[in-house]
Each structure stands twice: as structure tokens, then as C-alpha cells.
Amino acid sequence: MVFVVVLLLASLTTPVVAAPNALWFDDSTVVVADGAFRDQHGREVVLRGFNVSGTAKLAEHRGLPFASAADARSSAVAMRRMTGANAVRFLVTWAWVEPEPRRIDHAYLDRVTEQVRAFTDQGIRVYVDFHQDLYSRYLFNRDSWYTGDGAPEWVVRAGDYPKESCGICVHWGQNMKNNNAVTAAVHDFWHNRELTTSAGPIRVRDEFLHQAGEAMRHLKSALPADAFRLVLGVNPLNEPYAGRYDRGQDGVTWERDLLMPFYRQFRQRMDEAGWADKPAFVEPLVFWNQNVDFFAEPGGFAAVPTLGDRFVFNSHFYDGKAQSGLLKPGKAGDGEYTADFARIRDRAAALGTAGIVSEFGHPVAGFTSDKNPTVLKAMYQALDSRLPGARWWADAAGSGPVLSGSQWHWDVNYGRHRELMNDNPDKVRTEGDAMNDEHFSAVRVDDGGNHVLTVEGRVVDRLFPRAVAGRTAAFTYEDRARDGGTVLSWNRIPESMPAVRALVGTGQFGVLVWRGNGVAAPTELHLPSSFPPASTTVVSDLATVTGPPDHTGAEPVAVAPEPGASGVHRLLLFTRDSGPHFALVANGASTASAAAARAELAAWVVATFR
Structure with missing residues (x-):
């Protein structure tokens, strides 16, 4: 099983989502502002x-x-x-x-x-x-x-x-x-x-x-x-x-x-x-x-x-x-x-x-x-x-x-x-x-x-935050790249988070932490080819869903195609406030332990990002 964890430092409120059918394609001039590359939404x-x-x-x-x-x-x-x-x-x-x-x-x-x-x-x-x-x-x-x-x-x-x-x-x-x-x-x-x-x-x-x-x-x-x-x-x-x-x-x-x-x-x-x-x-x-x-x-x-x-x-x-x-x-x-x-x-x-x-x-x-x-x-x-x-x-x-x-x-x-x-x-x-x-x-x-x-394909086709609606506080991605017959696992989830460890298992995972900037545009992550949308599970304050739906405008968590070649996807996470948010995203995971993993992650976020 392959997994990704995305943490969005969060309040547990229902976000306001974007207008219907917004695709948020990268069609604007990117500028430098406030020490980062930013698009027209300030992401x-x-x-x-x-x-x-x-x-x-x-x-x-x-x-x-x-x-x-x-x-x-x-x-x-x-x-x-x-x-x-x-x-x-x-x-x-x-x-x-x-x-x-x-x-x-x-x-x-x-x-x-x-x-x-x-x-x-x-x-x-x-x-x-x-x-x-x-x-x-x-x-x-x-x-x-x-x-x-x-x-x-x-x-x-x-x-x-x-x-x-x-x-x-x-x-x-x-x-x-x-x-x-x-x-x-x-x-x-x-x-x-x-x-x-x-x-x-x-x-x-x-x-x-x-x-x-x-x-x-x-x-x-x-x-x-x-x-x-x-x-x-x-x-x-x-x-x-x-x-x-x-x-x-x-x-x-x-x-x-x-x-x-x-x-x-x-x-x-x-x-x-x-x-x-x-x-x-x-x-x-x-x-x-x-x-x-x-x-x-x-x-x-x-x-x-x-x-x-x-x-x-x-x-x-x-x-x-x-x-x-x-x-x-x-x-x-x-x-x-x-x-x-x-x-x-x-x-x-x-x-x-x-x-x-x-x-x-x-x-x-x-x-x-x-x-x-x-x-x-x-x-x-x-x-x-x-x-x-x-x-x-x-x-x-x-x-x-x-x-x-x-x-x-x-x-x-x-x-x-x-x-x-x-x-x-x-x-x-x-x-x-x-x-x-x-x-x-x-x-x-x-x-x-x-x-x-x-x-190694797992090294270059990676989960990464291609657009963050706010300011990134932390990110990591464990790609489980292979060196010959050896799987390289450098990021190990602490034993104090057993539910998260059980959910991730030996799969790939990533963690993103950010604080929102109040815009309607979503935070976007590139989904590697090892994360087909149909087997992606999202457990968060935004929604809990296996196989996030295609974005139509009513979903707080969705997927959308990336511009260009077919079959390339991004995960969209909508939050329209200036507060913190969190979510767990896993590929092929059962949602049976989602509540326990969510509680562990929420406690970790509060303790780490005071």
C-alpha cells in the first residue's frame, strides 16, 4: 500500500469552497512577493x-x-x-x-x-x-x-x-x-x-x-x-x-x-x-x-x-x-x-x-x-x-x-x-x-x-505543494526510493503516533503544514503516478473521502487534471480562511483507523506549531 499524509494545521470548521467549475489552471504571471513565488491568488x-x-x-x-x-x-x-x-x-x-x-x-x-x-x-x-x-x-x-x-x-x-x-x-x-x-x-x-x-x-x-x-x-x-x-x-x-x-x-x-x-x-x-x-x-x-x-x-x-x-x-x-x-x-x-x-x-x-x-x-x-x-x-x-x-x-x-x-x-x-x-x-x-x-x-x-x-522514478515523480493558499510552515515527502534492492526509508513516523504508523505502513507519505490566506483558490499538490485518484483516501477537517471526486465547485477536497498531458492529477484542498488546517491523505487505505490517526495528527500539530 502507498500512502501520503498531508497536514494542514487546522481548525475543524467547514470551509467556504470556490465557485463551481473553477479549474485553477496555472495561467497567470508568477511574481516574487513576500519572499516567495506567488500567483494572482497570492498562493x-x-x-x-x-x-x-x-x-x-x-x-x-x-x-x-x-x-x-x-x-x-x-x-x-x-x-x-x-x-x-x-x-x-x-x-x-x-x-x-x-x-x-x-x-x-x-x-x-x-x-x-x-x-x-x-x-x-x-x-x-x-x-x-x-x-x-x-x-x-x-x-x-x-x-x-x-x-x-x-x-x-x-x-x-x-x-x-x-x-x-x-x-x-x-x-x-x-x-x-x-x-x-x-x-x-x-x-x-x-x-x-x-x-x-x-x-x-x-x-x-x-x-x-x-x-x-x-x-x-x-x-x-x-x-x-x-x-x-x-x-x-x-x-x-x-x-x-x-x-x-x-x-x-x-x-x-x-x-x-x-x-x-x-x-x-x-x-x-x-x-x-x-x-x-x-x-x-x-x-x-x-x-x-x-x-x-x-x-x-x-x-x-x-x-x-x-x-x-x-x-x-x-x-x-x-x-x-x-x-x-x-x-x-x-x-x-x-x-x-x-x-x-x-x-x-x-x-x-x-x-x-x-x-x-x-x-x-x-x-x-x-x-x-x-x-x-x-x-x-x-x-x-x-x-x-x-x-x-x-x-x-x-x-x-x-x-x-x-x-x-x-x-x-x-x-x-x-x-x-x-x-x-x-x-x-x-x-x-x-x-x-x-x-x-x-x-x-x-x-x-x-x-x-x-x-x-x-x-529512480520515485525520486523524480514526487508529491510536492505546487501552490499553497497561504504560507507553508513545513513539508516533507518520504518517497521510499529504491537503491537496487534496498528501499530507502529516511523519515520514520514516531512510535507515539501508532495509528498514523499503521495507516502509512511501508508506503510513501508526505506531510504539509501551512496557514491559510483567506483566498478562494485551493492548495494544490501534485499527485505522483503512484497515487491514482480512485485509490486515494483523504481524512481531514475538510472531508473524509476515498477516491476524491472530480472538482465541480461543491467539494472541499477534490482532484483535477493538471494542464497538458492526460492522466496527470493534482489534489485540491479548499480552505477560505486565515487559520490553520490539517488533512491525512493515503493511497488505498481503509478509513477504519482514520479517526485515531486524525486525533494523533491534531495533537502533534498543536504541540509542534504553537
Whole structure:
């Protein structure tokens, strides 16, 4: 039996429900307000999904994530059905936007628009990422061990950089600090070096801002209004770093003096291009939140007093120790990353805005891939709560807000690429991601043309609060993910709650605690495919029902389809007051012990959330 517990800190009054036939589809602009993503009803919105990268970092399909719009559409449908994703980070690249100085490739941007629409047509929100890795593929020689993406060839040619070499580097990321060509080019970008080009003198950072503004203007005009409403905003630049510091400079002062002024200039370009109501998803120094000491540097906008509602604090996190296989030989465990992700929450709160983890993940193949189920489980656990499962019930009042996140990554071309590495026909890359020997895609397409997950399905198709009518006090989800033949159970219900333990048994369960904000719109939770509505039982102050009915407007507890692909569902819980609420939701459970479980949960809520 599979179970979910949803606690809604509650008074036992009958709520006022919404108007008949309201479907509450996600069709409005999401903004940042009061430290969270919010919709037009004032509900907290949690964004979960993937980086849509695929071949966007490669030349194989000319910088597009998919070979065609049809591939993008089938991929968007598969992502919705297999994971319940409601948002993606969509990669675009300067080299393809502006292949020659002052010439914007609008045909490329038309194809980008088509592929973005494949996701908005499924009701999946999109935020655009101007991506770069190691500044540019054109810095690397044809026989190099590594490659990059980002700046166009004409920028690199005008820069006249030294021959690249990383020396003895065991990971491509070491080029950021060790490769003289990379560090020189990046330093020039931040100092806005003037380049001599066929179009005349051009300052490199100014030109990046110009092409980004033109790209945003194109997308705004090419997307229908209903699709553009589902565009969340823009990530101005992936994984920023200094290249090399000026005398007396460190990560904190570099962020303050160079990175934040760039973001403010980018924010102005967004406003001018018609994106004024959408936030900029700004990243701190890439080395800020590293768990490998020799990479870590101070940062995280420590010298920036505030960001505010027009920006989102946007961080990445990877377990470099686990990927090394040497620094952390074992697998991830309960609470492995709660401190790392709590740091992201705390910085977002201190900066007066919402936080998101726009990249996280672990290899699905290779010599450390055996860690994948535990690492991904621990990362999603840390997105859900500040607490490990062993402490959640005792300390749930400190669980904190639920973080939004985009897993790296979703590549339907995984293992089927044909990328000429650095344009070298003698170095054709077909395996994995075809980028620096990486293997991160959560999906592949099999020989029959079917989308197949490469990761544990219980980890990525999760219960999560996609919209909360009020303020979340605590959330956890025990996915019971499998690591080979072992079921990973990190959150254990206390022995002091025997009825709840009996009801849940060995099934999946989740707990949500929130206080209402008095709106008619419901709290919504994505129901994973392991929770078919017909076998879902809800026991709460709102109603007790097995197989919640389809929402028509008269039910306090109901189910409704998610936008897009058929067969994907969300649970709707209606409360129209500003008080606390609770409910127990279980899949396939008998209601015989519901009264005892409800009493235990009510007592726990009162004792924990005074």
C-alpha cells in the first residue's frame, strides 16, 4: 500500500469552497512577493522540473535542445506524464543568437520560440537561461580534452587569446581557474574590453547585453500572450566567475563591484524588452556553494544589501565529493544536503527574495553512478525541508519554506548524439551528454522511440505543494526510493503516533503544514503516478473521502487534471480562511483507523506549531 499524509494545521470548521467549475489552471504571471513565488491568488508557488538542455550546449542541432519542434512537443508531454514537472530552465546561447557581430539570427530565435511553446502548451512554465561553460567552445583547439559553449567565434577571434591548456585537470570545471585562455577571456568580459571587429569597435559585455535584449524582444513578440504569461523570467548568465581577480579583490567584492552592476544592466534590458513584470534569476559566484574546499570561495552576494522582488536568488549545487569517488567514497544518507540547501534559503531570505536551485544532480552512468539514487533522494529531501527525516517530526516547526528547483538535466538525445567535439570530425561524441564526458540526463529514448527514465522514478515523480493558499510552515515527502534492492526509508513516523504508523505502513507519505490566506483558490499538490485518484483516501477537517471526486465547485477536497498531458492529477484542498488546517491523505487505505490517526495528527500539530 502507498500512502501520503498531508497536514494542514487546522481548525475543524467547514470551509467556504470556490465557485463551481473553477479549474485553477496555472495561467497567470508568477511574481516574487513576500519572499516567495506567488500567483494572482497570492498562493505560494513551488517550481519543480528540469533543465531543458539536450543539444543546446552543442553544435549538433545548432544550439537547440531538440532536433525539431516535434521532438520538443513529445518530450514536454513525456516530462509532464513521467515527473509532473511544472517548470523548466530553457537554455539559449549567445553564439547562436549573434553568430556575427551585430547580426541577430532571428531564424534561430524562431526555432527557440517553437520549442519554448512545446512546454507552455503543456502548461509548463519556462525560464530562459543564457548559458555558458568555460566562456566559449571557440577557445578550445580541435584536439583538446575539453570544450565549452557561450560566446561566438568572432568574439574569441577578436580577443586573440593564448593557446588553451588546463594542464593536469581531472574535471572540466578546473578550466575555470587553470586554463589561461579561459581566465583571460572571462576577465575581459567583466571588464568590458573593447574588441576590433568587422562591424567596428565593440565592447564585449555591452554586446552580450545587446544580444540578450534583442533575444528577449523577439521572444516577447513571437510568443502568444497566453504562452508569454507562462514565461517566468530570465537567468542572465549561467555560473558566473571572475576568470581572475584584480589586485585586492575576492569573490565578495567581485560580486558587488562587477557582477551586480551587470545584473542591474540586464534588468534594465528586460524592462525595455517588455519583461518588466518578470524577475531576473541571478546567480552568485559559482564557487560560493561548493562542498569541495579547494574550489570553494566566499560569495553569495554577502556584500549586496538586498535584491528585492525583481530578482530571484538562483544557486546551483552539486556534490563534488560524491562525484570524485575519492573525497566521499560512500553513498548519501538522510539529511546529507540539508545544511547546503538551508544556506541557499537563508541567503534568499536575507536578500529579500525567493530562492531557487536551478541546477542539481548526479551522474547516471560512470564510476560514481551507483550513488545516484541516494544523492538525488537527499537533494530532493533538502529542497523539501531544512531537516533530515530522523528529526522532522520532532522539529518540524523549523522545516522552512519549500525550495523550487530544476534538476540537471533532460536530454532525449542522451547516448544518441553525434557531436563533433570542437568541430573535429575525428572526435565524434555519441555517448552520454556528449559534453565533457558527462552523464546526467534523467531520460533517454529507447530503440522503440519511447521515453525512458534513467533515474529512480520515485525520486523524480514526487508529491510536492505546487501552490499553497497561504504560507507553508513545513513539508516533507518520504518517497521510499529504491537503491537496487534496498528501499530507502529516511523519515520514520514516531512510535507515539501508532495509528498514523499503521495507516502509512511501508508506503510513501508526505506531510504539509501551512496557514491559510483567506483566498478562494485551493492548495494544490501534485499527485505522483503512484497515487491514482480512485485509490486515494483523504481524512481531514475538510472531508473524509476515498477516491476524491472530480472538482465541480461543491467539494472541499477534490482532484483535477493538471494542464497538458492526460492522466496527470493534482489534489485540491479548499480552505477560505486565515487559520490553520490539517488533512491525512493515503493511497488505498481503509478509513477504519482514520479517526485515531486524525486525533494523533491534531495533537502533534498543536504541540509542534504553537
